Amino acid sequence: MIVTLIVICEVGFWVLLAAGLATRYLLKMPKAGMALLLCEPLLEVLLLVVTAIDLKNGAEPSWRHGLAAVYIGYTVGHGHRTVKWLDGHAAHRLGGGPPPQKPPQYGMARAQHEGRVWLGSVVAASVASALLLLAIWYVGDDGDTDGLRSWIFGAWRAAGIHGLIALTYVIWPKKAPEGRDSAEGGAQAREDGSAVAARDPEHVPDLLVRRPGKDEEQVR
Numbered sequence: 001m002i003v004t005l006i007v008i009c010e011v012g013f014w015v016l017l018a019a020g021l022a023t024r025y026l027l028k029m030p031k032a033g034m035a036l037l038l039c040e041p042l043l044e045v046l047l048l049v050v051t052a053i054d055l056k057n058g059a060e061p062s063w064r065h066g067l068a069a070v071y072i073g074y075t076v077g078h079g080h081r082t083v084k085w086l087d088g089h090a091a092h093r094l095g096g097g098p099p100p101q102k103p104p105q106y107g108m109a110r111a112q113h114e115g116r117v118w119l120g121s122v123v124a125a126s127v128a129s130a131l132l133l134l135a136i137w138y139v140g141d142d143g144d145t146d147g148l149r150s151w152i153f154g155a156w157r158a159a160g161i162h163g164l165i166a167l168t169y170v171i172w173p174k175k176a177p178e179g180r181d182s183a184e185g186g187a188q189a190r191e192d193g194s195a196v197a198a199r200d201p202e203h204v205p206d207l208l209v210r211r212p213g214k215d216e217e218q219v220r
Helices: 004-025 030-038 040-056 063-091 107-142 146-171 182-190 214-219
Strands: none
Touching: 004 030, 004 040, 004 063, 004 182, 030 107, 040 107, 063 107, 107 146, 182 214
């Protein structure tokens, strides 16, 4: 039953996501669309309640309960990023909004991005571990909880592997192709307002432009 409910929750997540985005951008009903998107956490709450009831009714802790905890943890750690990414694409393609900003591809900016994604995995492992420890405490010494403890180890092992992968971007930062650094740097500078490309001088801030002196004005 638990595995079936996990499948239902996963399918429901994508159905609610698609319905919410379509309502927001195709039907032009942003409040109704947001209401549908906010219903998604209810699926995880339902899964948590059913898992607790299953244990309460005397079910032996098994891999199914561990899978439910890990699924909830993953949704908490990475679900918001998935929703935000899809919402940006839906706003662009369906709502006429600007193209969503792509994550950085090179250098320390890429390393920082990978670090933020890894923090989502840490949150996922923490939430899953907390739920599994609660289940172990709830069952007590009367049941076999070794399977639940193994899921805690597995969750942190996955987070550790992800952390090592993210660390490689710090130790060996990916270098941009020749000429890409200056192009990306110029684009970023224009966005920040700190500098601009020489071919676009009309957008240079006043403080960066040397005002002509009196002698130059007389010559003009």
